[in-house]
Amino acid sequence: MRRGARKGRTLRLGLALVAAGGLAAAALPTGAASAEAADPHVVSGGMSGVVPARDVHAAGRGGGGGTSLLSYHNGPIMLSSVVQPIFWGTSWQSYKGDEITGMDGFYGGLGGTSYMGTNTEYTDGNGNRVGSGVSAHASVIDNKAAPKSAPSTSAVLAEVASVYPTPAPNAYYPVYSDQPRGSAGYCAWHSTGTVNGVRVQFGFFFKLDGDGGCDPQSTYGGSEGLQALANVSGHEISEMVTDPQLNAWYDRRGYENADKCAWTFSGKSVVIGGTNWKIQGNFSNNAYNANTGYVRGCIDGT
Numbered sequence: 001m002r003r004g005a006r007k008g009r010t011l012r013l014g015l016a017l018v019a020a021g022g023l024a025a026a027a028l029p030t031g032a033a034s035a036e037a038a039d040p041h042v043v044s045g046g047m048s049g050v051v052p053a054r055d056v057h058a059a060g061r062g063g064g065g066g067t068s069l070l071s072y073h074n075g076p077i078m079l080s081s082v083v084q085p086i087f088w089g090t091s092w093q094s095y096k097g098d099e100i101t102g103m104d105g106f107y108g109g110l111g112g113t114s115y116m117g118t119n120t121e122y123t124d125g126n127g128n129r130v131g132s133g134v135s136a137h138a139s140v141i142d143n144k145a146a147p148k149s150a151p152s153t154s155a156v157l158a159e160v161a162s163v164y165p166t167p168a169p170n171a172y173y174p175v176y177s178d179q180p181r182g183s184a185g186y187c188a189w190h191s192t193g194t195v196n197g198v199r200v201q202f203g204f205f206f207k208l209d210g211d212g213g214c215d216p217q218s219t220y221g222g223s224e225g226l227q228a229l230a231n232v233s234g235h236e237i238s239e240m241v242t243d244p245q246l247n248a249w250y251d252r253r254g255y256e257n258a259d260k261c262a263w264t265f266s267g268k269s270v271v272i273g274g275t276n277w278k279i280q281g282n283f284s285n286n287a288y289n290a291n292t293g294y295v296r297g298c299i300d301g302t
Contacts, residue, residue: 042161044153044193048246049239049256051232053213056185057263065297066260068251069285070122075247077124078201078240080133082171083107086163087139089146089178089207099207100139102226102275103176106233107136109273114301115234118282119257122242122249130241139176146177150184153191156204161195172240174203174233181206187214188232192245201244203236205229218278220269227278234270234279235262257283266294268302 085107087100110116111134119130142163147155160173167173181187190203208214209225218227235258242249243256250256260283269276281293281300288297 041196042154042158042193044157045191045246047153047189048191048243049236049259050189051187051214051235051262053181053185053187053211054215054263055213065283065288065293065295066251066255068253068255069288070242070249070251070257070260070283072123072125072249073247074125075243075245077122077128077130077242077248078170078172078244079128080131081111081135081237081241082168083110083134083136083237084164084168084171084173085137085139086160086173086175087141087178088144088159088175090143091178092141093143095178097225098223099176099226099229100141102222103229103233104136104139105273105275106230106277107134109275110134110136110237113272115270115272115279116238116241116301118284118299118301119238119241121284121286122257124248134237146179148179149182151177151204153189153193153204157191157193157195157200157202160200160202165196167195167198167200169198170200170244172201172203172237172244174205174236176205176207176229178207181208181211181214187211187228188236190236190240199245201240203233203240205232205236208232216265216278216280220276220278222275230272230277231279234258234277238282255283259283261295261298264295264298266298266300266302268300270300270302 112132116132122130156175188205192201208228214228216231238258239256261281270279281298283297284299287293287299293299
């Protein structure tokens, strides 16, 4: 199976990746994503780093860490990151809540933090380390209607291409829908692809307001929806920098660094942009080997 669609963990978490014409879509127990016509200018990979809803995660596996270390598979890593969030949907233009401004503050304060430092032990074949630098641009709102059902990776990349037909090479485009996840068994994912021949990374996030399955149950400030988005956004950007093209760092089961610590927390606040967040940690081979971490191998920089 090609690497873009290989994530065996999604099968264990109750999701299936279905390859169609070289593109991957999420096939869910109910409400499967619809197929899109092939566009030669937009070529996407498969879903990776799927954050399962809490109940799906509990059914698939418990705890964090695990005995399998991450290993390198010869792909590139991110030495630094450019982030351009997109808020997709008709309701964002009139939105009065804190999620857009909150995520701008999250990404704007992320670079150089100890949280991003949890990813920097991982290197490429030349010994270059994953960088903790993040250059974030203010969010852009796209008023087009977002899909009511779970979109495929190709649909999300097409949305990126519609907003940025000439994207920045290797930039990361997290796309935030104004639609709830409904029957989808996951909260978010990341992927990679090309737009007019330019390689980009991108992610997808449902609107998580009032969604108990994706709620980190934070006691810090900000709305529940914002705290939920920040937690899964930390998960996806950590995997994006260590496995941007889905062929760098993951373990023998296909889990990336954040997957191995999904829904586990240290109990301490992660400070980003002067704000306290409840964000899961990421798996560290070094911490695992040293028998450290709030769960063995899981660290969040606190």
